[in-house]
Amino acid sequence: MISEIISVGTELCAGVTLDTNSAWLAQGLAGVGFETRRHITVGDIREDIAEAILAASKRADVVLVTGGLGPTEDDLTREGLADAMGVALVRDTAALSRLKGFFAERHLKWVEANERQAFHPVGTALLENDWGTAPGIRAPLNRARVYCLPGVPREMRLMFEERVVPDIQAHGGWPVARRLYVRALHCFGAGEAKIGDAVADLMQPGRPLTVGITASEGIITLRFFAWSASEAEADAVISRDIAEVRSRIGRLIFGEGEATLASTVGELLVGLSSTVATAESCTGGLVARMITDVPGSSRYFLRGLIPYANEAKVDLLNIEPELLARHGAVSEAVAVAMANQCRIRAGSSYAVSITGIAGPGGGTEEKPVGLVYIAVAGPRCQAARKLLYGSHLSREDIRIRSSLAALNLLRLTLLDDLPGL
């Protein structure tokens, strides 16, 4: 079954406010068997609202409209829906007394404008709103059931869960619903094209599931979408693909679903009963921040050091001034020394270090902006990598990507240290 979502509001159209309702609703609709094929945002313009509702009602089985149901002059969803249906608005006496009751109970002053909220198009039903003033509206139009909900996120969510979902489920006109099942695999260490290439055959149309690929800050995510009437069936189809992908690019995959590089590293550390400390220069605490974003990270994270100035590198990490003078602060030798010294001073099983030039200033011909060294010291070995980010990346990007690369180097080191490997 197909759904479409319409958001109404000039502030959304102008980009002043970010629409978070539509993404939430699309997930909610998928949970009850609807595939959202389109989101549309229009301003508080009566004709645009009417035109969007009319067009959507011809393409979709369910149309969700949010916003434009409030008491002010620019709330025009009621009028737009009436125009799309070619009917007039009527006042609902029961809704009006409910509204007045809502104000009286809360000792709020009744303002005449509120009466607008008791109107709805002829032939539609009002959906009671127990969490705010504006009731919702349910309307039959063309092939669709159209539901109009208030735009305030909290009211919208409660109205969807308590009014729309039961109504959809009670509506007998639809066959047993297929639902959308989604699983995601997250990879690090290769580009989107390379990973896409490795799974290109799985992304061909006409298979029982859809495989999508997205990239964000160096993390490549593969998503597996399967529409099915049965969770077991969807799981079987998706699991087969996931097993296949794991067999092809296993070591690049760091986790599934909500996993982050930091949470994966945390689980490996807990599994090895090990601890970690960090010493970061150019990333200024970002690696430590990522590690401690994970609840319970105090079990394995002992300390973080951010020796930004050279004196701090000497004082906190005993880096020899002579080493700094010979190789420069941004060098593999200093990265390795930082990791080793950090591990010793902190008494941790592992340590991660980063030193580099995040820019925009501070680059030279020999050591350009984007040059970063990362190192990991562990009980069995140490590892270091030179990274060189292109000038197309910002300071922020370089800091995020090199932090993720350092966590990934730690992940690979921990994997190698797992018993039995």
Place this chain on the structure above:
Amino acid sequence: MISEIISVGTELCAGVTLDTNSAWLAQGLAGVGFETRRHITVGDIREDIAEAILAASKRADVVLVTGGLGPTEDDLTREGLADAMGVALVRDTAALSRLKGFFAERHLKWVEANERQAFHPVGTALLENDWGTAPGIRAPLNRARVYCLPGVPREMRLMFEERVVPDIQAHGGWPVARRLYVRALHCFGAGEAKIGDAVADLMQPGRPLTVGITASEGIITLRFFAWSASEAEADAVISRDIAEVRSRIGRLIFGEGEATLASTVGELLVGLSSTVATAESCTGGLVARMITDVPGSSRYFLRGLIPYANEAKVDLLNIEPELLARHGAVSEAVAVAMANQCRIRAGSSYAVSITGIAGPGGGTEEKPVGLVYIAVAGPRCQAARKLLYGSHLSREDIRIRSSLAALNLLRLTLLDDLPGL
């Protein structure tokens, strides 16, 4: 002039990923005279992309399409645009060699799939992408100029600013437009309702400008919108309001436009020729990360310490074990000692400290999750604050808000230390 924005991506349609591009683009388009009347999101479905582009090209003067230009099989914007135009795709030899050059320069392995990115519909122009691999496309269609840009936010933004805006401005077919001028003031230290109350008269309708207020992670932003054919006129109207607001809530305002609490603190430190160091426990490096997000922060940021374990507090900051035992790590006494010791050890003019319980675990009846102490030590005085965040806030929220509160305490301390005050 009218614009429409189309986002392409099954992950956006399904609500798995939030579309932030469209809101940003709508603001950007307003800046060059376009009123965005509609946003449309479709999945990676060739027919849906084609249909959306075709319909928009009949309603708008400019159509912006983002996403679906990558190298993989599910990137179908090129095909959708070609279908909407009724033409075939051709390969651009110059674009192909640019692409190969991009990979060679970065020592990346060339994968055949990347070749897709050198194709575009007959009769369209490619827009060079200096910040990633996929070039954009500019196409004439019905009444519109259609621009297709990559979906990666950073690339999309740079392509819009460097390719689309100059092209729009060079295109002579449009009359002189009224533009939207926007300025923003950022505040910290009071709630949205209180600040809204202080400026309620300025938010009434019917004034020559619109004043809006938004809240995000404790930062309250006032935005002043004026449509005008002249920058000077808009600036005069907005500046009058800004002066009025500053006279009412001056000390709550930390900056304008792109300013952050960290950049404001950085400017104050540079003005005072002073330096700073940080010692953070529950925020795990977030304050240091915020400070070092600012380019050039190495001029004043000396070091950051993240003594997560108690032993690290003793070792790195000489916090007396007896003090820890008596007051607990989360206490005003320990926060103050951390700031003072950090300042002494780092040799910095100022130091900031944070210790608290970010949750979800670790709370007790006496010291619940959400209890945080912040402190600042300076050459003339020290300051400390107890913060208590409600249970509706997540670990992430508590960490961000307490980091911002610590930076704000440092800002107020620096303001007091400015000469002549």
